[in-house]
Amino acid sequence: MSVKTVADKFVQLCRQGKNFDVMRTMYDPKIVSVEGDGKETAGQQPVIKKSEDFGADNEFHGETVAGPFYNGANPDQFVVYFTFDITRKSTGKRITIDEVGIYTVKNDLITREQFFYDGVH
């Protein structure tokens, strides 16, 4: 598959709310995930656990995904812009948070994801 094929599949699944299907089927076993504070989580299961923990703290209502976007100088990457509609369970407050994700693809699997955002996600 091309990076574009992987990226299109990624975006399609996210738009169906199937983010965990993405993680289970499209992530490399050794994926590295980098949060906004620079903290790295390594390995498919720990990365899935990180999202499960996020889900435990936040009720998820939906998301929008813009992209995928590309740059020829980084042919193994695609970029998306997410907005997430969530309620913080701690406060009951419904908010929208947004972020940019940069994804690196090798051998048709996502080997690295790096999120850029502002504040707490």
Next chain:
Amino acid sequence: MSVKTVADKFVQLCRQGKNFDVMRTMYDPKIVSVEGDGKETAGQQPVIKKSEDFGADNEFHGETVAGPFYNGANPDQFVVYFTFDITRKSTGKRITIDEVGIYTVKNDLITREQFFYDGVH
């Protein structure tokens, strides 16, 4: 200034439509600009000229800017998501195009910008 101060000023000026003020006052003389196809343009004046050429081909109606966004593993960078409301002068067709820009800051000036998008911009 911190990268955050530079990024906040950048976003503020863009939201006022002052993109050329950004290029004239916030770009390093040796800035490198990387378009979606990977092509690099080096130098403040050539980069400004590139935007002037874009303006010659496209009537600009407005833009939205989401961000700035950050990642602690890349403390010298900020990221934004743009949408541009333009009319292609060649066709008269009004469209919205969007892209992610990754900016690198050194000594309070932007030394590199890299755009990720899909299709022709």
